[in-house]
Amino acid sequence: MAHKLQGLIIGNGHGAEKTFAADLHPLIQVEVSRGETALKTLVHTVNPDVLFVFAHGPHGAGHPELIEVIDEFPNLVTFLIADTKDPDLIRQGLRTGVTDFLVYPEERDTLLPAILSALARTGKESRAGSVLSFFSARGGQGTTTLSLATADHLARTTDAGVLLLDLDLYCGNTAGFMDLPSHFSPFDLLDNLERMDANLLFSSIPRHESGFYVLSTTKEIGDAESLSASDIDSMLNLLTHYFDHVIVDLPHDFSGKTVGALKQTDHLMLVSSQEIPAIKATTKTLRLLQDLFFDEENLHVVASRYSTRHDISSDHMEEIFGFPVCGTVAHNRKVCHEALMAGKTLHTMQPHANICRDVETLIHRVLGGKVPSRPREKRPWPFRFRPAVHLRPTRAGAAS
Structure with missing residues (x-):
């Protein structure tokens, strides 16, 4: 039956998490964290189907706990996100074991199709309708x-x-x-x-x-x-x-x-x-x-x-x-x-x-x-008075 996947977003403190979550809404129901809690603890608590990690650190390195999480949860679909398409960061993410690399917000228009394509490769299904x-x-x-x-x-x-x-x-x-x-x-x-x-x-x-x-x-x-x-x-x-x-x-x-x-x-x-x-x-x-x-x-x-x-x-x-x-x-x-x-x-x-x-x-x-019905619009009462007996016209000179 139709369902939405559950997602977890790990931010990097730059404030893009909120708009990213809104863009994902048609596809995935997400929770957002800015990294205050340990990543493994969050994954255990939320139990997401999909994990989104914004690259952070002085050189754009991925989350330090990401390798441990991927090893412990091999079926977890993981995306590494950065604001630029950095070849070194992409290679690092793939070596870490992430499912795919996303550029946000620069490639915002192609975000959902890219995620859909990656989910299809992993066999995950997310359905809103x-x-x-x-x-x-x-x-x-x-x-x-x-x-x-x-x-x-x-x-x-x-x-x-x-x-x-x-x-x-x-x-x-x-x-x-x-x-x-x-x-x-x-x-x-x-x-x-x-x-x-x-x-x-x-x-x-x-x-x-x-x-x-x-x-x-x-x-x-x-x-x-x-x-x-x-x-x-x-x-x-x-x-x-x-x-x-x-x-x-x-x-x-x-x-x-x-x-x-x-x-x-x-x-x-x-x-x-x-x-x-x-x-x-x-x-x-x-x-x-x-x-x-x-x-x-x-x-x-x-x-x-x-x-x-x-x-x-x-x-x-x-x-x-x-x-x-x-x-x-x-x-x-x-x-x-x-x-x-x-x-x-x-x-x-x-x-x-x-x-x-x-x-x-x-x-x-x-x-x-x-299938909830919309409230129907009120319409004028259709009844019109029609006398059962033919009314005779008023005679000329009759008292009014």
Whole structure:
């Protein structure tokens, strides 16, 4: 599940620790010390995942206790920090056994990507946000519709940062559904991963009027084969540091890229219609997902395009799957078609439609109390007096 790493900053008395801690906040929860307490004692007390040591001393030497700490805590990720890129200090730090060397504040803009890269090499994971993915074993089950509606609902009803990520790298067109420009794609994100910061990220990804961001493929089919599972892993690691919820619309396959995204997923919505071919494919997929990564806490079966008139009910689906159906989403072709033609969300077209109500219920059932609602704006009382009996006009000359 999503979590932040714990960090410890050892200052050098020059006052940069406070701003450094603020810059780390999206990535790591830190405590700051100016070196009054012995380093080993601090590490034992705080028990950090990551240690940041500002170089100090007359010649910029590292902390004198650093070697002992690294020897005693071999799994501790350690960064040595200085205000200049001094080759001698870098060599000294590497000989000491630090994980990496950071220049601060001169290279402040690339601080988080540099730390992310080093953490990835050590296998450490730091997550500020969660990943909610939609997957179906075959196309036409409504995963894109559900992922769009989910992103829209979370953005409208919470203060969270929400991103919709379309991982159909060949023919995905989620941004096109919302009539948004698609000049920045997952390929562009990976090309700029090392220099990506909050300003560049939020200025590059298009934002829908409802408040959620959309990262989708461009109009031209990119070279999706050039992306590996580790690329998807790096992408999601970065995005979950800047967004509270990353909603992923997965392709209908088990390629390395899809499996890489599944490994990062906190909640997986497995979508199936009531049709026999879809149910058969979902049954096989369900068994595989249970064997690989998921249990009932984070795997949720959704009956999409659901009709109560269909011969196969949700109870029948549960019996076939041997697994509970988390929720049903009504089949409302009219609203979906109108929203697609207008480039609008379902809620914008018909906020009280049954499909919108079902999506909202599903999200709260999966995320529970993690989705606090904003207080709704007060609206004028809609009631208007309409007499049941037709009022006769006043006769001319009648007493007033």
